[in-house]
Amino acid sequence: QVQLVESGGGLAQAGGSLRLSCAASAPTFSSYTMGWFRQAPGKEREFAAGISWSGGRTKYADSVKGRFTISRDSAKNTVYLQMDTLKPEDTAVYYCAAVHSIVVSTIPREYDYWGQGTQVTVSS
Numbered sequence: 001q002v003q004l005v006e007s008g009g010g011l012a013q014a015g016g017s018l019r020l021s022c023a024a025s026a027p028t029f030s031s032y033t034m035g036w037f038r039q040a041p042g043k044e045r046e047f048a049a050g051i052s053w054s055g056g057r058t059k060y061a062d063s064v065k066g067r068f069t070i071s072r073d074s075a076k077n078t079v080y081l082q083m084d085t086l087k088p089e090d091t092a093v094y095y096c097a098a099v100h101s102i103v104v105s106t107i108p109r110e111y112d113y114w115g116q117g118t119q120v121t122v123s124s
Helices: none
Strands: 003-007 010-013 018-025 033-039 046-051 058-060 068-073 078-083 092-099 118-123
Touching (some): 003 092, 018 118, 033 068, 033 078, 046 068, 046 078
Antiparallel strands (some): 003 018, 033 046
């Protein structure tokens, strides 16, 4: 069983930055591909960024490419999402997810473990 706890959400102005963290309680954290998803009110959950178990491969949604950076620290069992040049449309609940796979999937149902989510609100 893997438990994921997100932190770092909050309120930011457009153009600002936030860094999200996701702490994982998994003895074999380094064998999990990790993803960040987001869900705005009235919308479906969507992929934002993902990173492979080794950290060697990353994937981003077109909407965040060039502004968001995903990284992982296996020594700390933590994955991060650095969000820069934030836009009001980035406002959503952000979820961390994990799957024991080498594939960086963009599909929510392919992830097995989820955190409780952290709210990100970007004001214009």
